[in-house]
Amino acid sequence: MFNEGTFKRHRNINIVVLLVLLAFIARLTWFQLVAASGFRDEAKKAIEVTKSIEAVRGNIVDSQGNILATTIFTWDVNIDPVNVGPVTLDIDGKQTAFSKEEISTYIATILNVDPASILAKMTGVGRYANLKKNATATQFTQLKNLEIPWLYFDRKQTRYYPQGAVAGNLIGFMSSDGSALAGIERTMNSCLAGNDGKETYEQGADLIKIPSSIRTITPVRDGSDVVLTINSDLQYAAQQEVAATVKRLNADWASAIVIEVSTGKILAAAEAPTVDPNKPGAVKARNRASRIFQTAFEPGSILKPVAAATAIDVGKATPTTHVVAPQSLKMPWGQFINDAELHAPEKLTLTGVLAQSSNTGIVQIGGKVDSATRYDYMKKFGMGEKTGVNFEGESSGVLNSYKNWDRMTDKVVMFGQGVSLTPIQTADIFQTFANKGVRVSPLLISGCRDRAGNMDPTHVDSPVRVISESTASQTMDMLEKVVEKGPIGKTARIYGYRVAGKTGTAQIAEGSGYGRLHAVSFVGIAPAENPKYVVAVTAYKSRNISNSLGATPGFVAVMKQVLKTYAVPPSTTKSKNIPTGWK
Amino acid sequence: MSVVRAIQPIRPIAPRRHLRPVPSTGAPRVAVAPRTSSRANASAVLRALSPKIIVGVVLIILLNLFLSSLSNASIYQISQLKKETATLGTQAQIINQQVASLRSPQNLANSAMALGMVVNSNPVFLSVKQSKIFGTSSPVSANNAGVSNNLIANAVLIAKSNPSKFAASQKAQIDVPTVSSVKTNKSPVVQVVLPSDGIPASPTH
The missing domain is CATH 1.20.5 (Single alpha-helices involved in coiled-coils or other helix-helix interfaces)
Incomplete structure (x- = not known):
């Protein structure tokens, strides 16, 4: 049995133990319940990481699925200069020491940069220095394999254009920080860009991600693809031709457009000079845009078929309507309208007027139609308004209201002066003739296709009936005679095929008058009996040839390539026999 | 006033007693439990x-x-x-x-040109259905050849074909059958059947 002293001692010890225990319990309760959330948050902060997941930008592809623009990864190669020092590398299984100078030369060789600049950066005292931006995958792999501890890499998305300048004028380009700066890259940015995602996860002390802790906050959505109507092979061939044309004519620039008649699809829109989107800085700013959509100029005689078709459509003329076309026609108010070439008065039909490209002839026949009606037809042909392509910076050209035409403008608009058009608007007019009088809006972008293959097609404006089918057919017959019998038109013939077309030699406005140089063009349709394709070739400010003879070789070459590409069989019928003159 | 009237005075209630005296049974009310029973069981379970x-x-x-x-x-x-x-x-x-x-057009054009090829801008079409030839074949000359040399820039042309290597490999392939030491087994001659409305098809299996 315990005596009283022992009992008291035991009781005191028990009380002390109990108090200590209670203190522990209180403290534990404070940790576990009262301050728990604070500690939990603090712990979470230490190990939890929130990371943005960059969406991969979509591709731009041609109608055949060939990639014209895509996204690759490049690496910024950086160093921590304070930690830079000699390294020991495993060379063929042998540990070899390299001095700072030696390794700088080696790195410079891989990065293809000046070794002195690399060494200078390596001897700095800062904690960061960039050795090269946008190193290629090959350079990155070579450097990474060296396992140099003070060398580190930042991966980033970079735009890559595998076909270089093919369709460069259309595709546009991006800035080094990934902003879309021009062309389809910019106009279709909402389709291409996608949405960045965000996720949180916990990581260990060694920065390893703990899989079970990954929590997606915002799911990443990669960009969709833009599908063009362009055929990149045809585009390349057309660019080759216009580049050769610029060289041959010593022109400022040249363009070639190929349109599929029934759909309005632009199969090629070639320009020279143009831009390689991989290196947009390598060319002058004016060569980075697309003149096909953005540059409007007075088209000249290429508009005569519009005046002729209008006169036929309103019943004021037929392809055989007679006219005497003098070299110079005096207007009632005393001014003169002249033909380009000196000639005696010619007895021409309307077909002959187009074949000879007579200004005096078209003014007389086209003038039978009142100004308001002619203006309405010009509007219906799409003049003075942007095409449905909606290319960035697209010009609508200039077509002033007939109410603002002075007496001379009222006449000269019939042969393409006093009005300005972009090359695509001109090509669209000929698409209307070829498509039985129905104008279909040109189409450059088929649509936006997501990663699952679902296509969101581009909205296409409803086709517009401009002239009757009969008028369109008669216009086509007349245009065929331009190629058969026209002095310059003859040079646009393609052996085995019936071709319809029109020449255009336009003076270029400079200041208050016209300059010395011309915009020469030829727009043709083949095969004429069953029109499939329109090809429009323009050379601007040609210095070596000042008429459409400068444009027809390019037209022939591009149209031949089109007919070959789409395996169009040669014509088996002959054109109608329409007189071009009368006695 | 109505509030005052509504409050009734609290009447003291006498507590009811529920306890009753326990009838005496003569047996002792409290017994000492055997010391071993529950503890022994617990420790046994433990x-x-x-x-x-x-x-x-x-x-x-x-x-x-x-x-x-x-x-x-x-x-x-x-x-x-x-x-x-x-x-x-x-x-x-x-x-x-x-x-x-x-596969870029620039590389293909350069390679084709290096091999001496030019663009034939005067193609001839064969219609199998109609058994007709459209167009007249003519040799390509400097006048009618299309633009063959590449004029289009491509800054990312990192790999280029080696036409001379290609030509050498082609030659090597052609040379193989001419080696005299190689014994060849002659295949039986099989007549090629020409269908009436299609491309001549070889009876290859």
Whole structure:
């Protein structure tokens, strides 16, 4: 049995133990319940990481699925200069020491940069220095394999254009920080860009991600693809031709457009000079845009078929309507309208007027139609308004209201002066003739296709009936005679095929008058009996040839390539026999 | 006033007593419980369970350790596989860029030209259906050849075909059958059947 002293001692010890225990319990309760959330948050902060997941930008592809623009990864190669020092590398299984100078030369060789600049950066005292931006995958792999501890890499998305300048004028380009700066890259940015995602996860002390802790906050959505109507092979061939044309004519620039008649699809829109989107800085700013959509100029005689078709459509003329076309026609108010070439008065039909490209002839026949009606037809042909392509910076050209035409403008608009058009608007007019009088809006972008293959097609404006089918057919017959019998038109013939077309030699406005140089063009349709394709070739400010003879070789070459590409069989019928003159 | 009237004075209620005296039975009211019964049972149960509890706890700890090490190993494996995926992705990018460069029209045009090829701008079409030839074939001359040399820039032309190598390999292929030491077995001559409305088809199996 315990005596009283022992009992008291035991009781005191028990009380002390109990108090200590209670203190522990209180403290534990404070940790576990009262301050728990604070500690939990603090712990979470230490190990939890929130990371943005960059969406991969979509591709731009041609109608055949060939990639014209895509996204690759490049690496910024950086160093921590304070930690830079000699390294020991495993060379063929042998540990070899390299001095700072030696390794700088080696790195410079891989990065293809000046070794002195690399060494200078390596001897700095800062904690960061960039050795090269946008190193290629090959350079990155070579450097990474060296396992140099003070060398580190930042991966980033970079735009890559595998076909270089093919369709460069259309595709546009991006800035080094990934902003879309021009062309389809910019106009279709909402389709291409996608949405960045965000996720949180916990990581260990060694920065390893703990899989079970990954929590997606915002799911990443990669960009969709833009599908063009362009055929990149045809585009390349057309660019080759216009580049050769610029060289041959010593022109400022040249363009070639190929349109599929029934759909309005632009199969090629070639320009020279143009831009390689991989290196947009390598060319002058004016060569980075697309003149096909953005540059409007007075088209000249290429508009005569519009005046002729209008006169036929309103019943004021037929392809055989007679006219005497003098070299110079005096207007009632005393001014003169002249033909380009000196000639005696010619007895021409309307077909002959187009074949000879007579200004005096078209003014007389086209003038039978009142100004308001002619203006309405010009509007219906799409003049003075942007095409449905909606290319960035697209010009609508200039077509002033007939109410603002002075007496001379009222006449000269019939042969393409006093009005300005972009090359695509001109090509669209000929698409209307070829498509039985129905104008279909040109189409450059088929649509936006997501990663699952679902296509969101581009909205296409409803086709517009401009002239009757009969008028369109008669216009086509007349245009065929331009190629058969026209002095310059003859040079646009393609052996085995019936071709319809029109020449255009336009003076270029400079200041208050016209300059010395011309915009020469030829727009043709083949095969004429069953029109499939329109090809429009323009050379601007040609210095070596000042008429459409400068444009027809390019037209022939591009149209031949089109007919070959789409395996169009040669014509088996002959054109109608329409007189071009009368006695 | 109405409030005052509504409050009734509280009447004191006498507490009801529910306790009644317990009738005496003569037996003692309190008995001493046997000291051994419940404690002995408890300790017996404890004695029986404690090895199992200990083993169970140890097993749980071991299982936890095992799962933890397994999970850790998986995490590192996943991390390693991700690194390998990235490396392979980089290699794939290098190869894809080389292929893109080789198949670019600029490279093909340069290679074709180096091999002496020119663009034939006067093609001839064969219609199998109509058994007709459209167009007249003519040799390509400097006057009617299209633009053959590449004029279109491409800054990412990293890989280029080697036409001379290609020509050499073609020659090597052609040379193979001419080696005198190679014995050839002559195939039986099979007549090619010409269908009436199709491309002549070889009876190859």
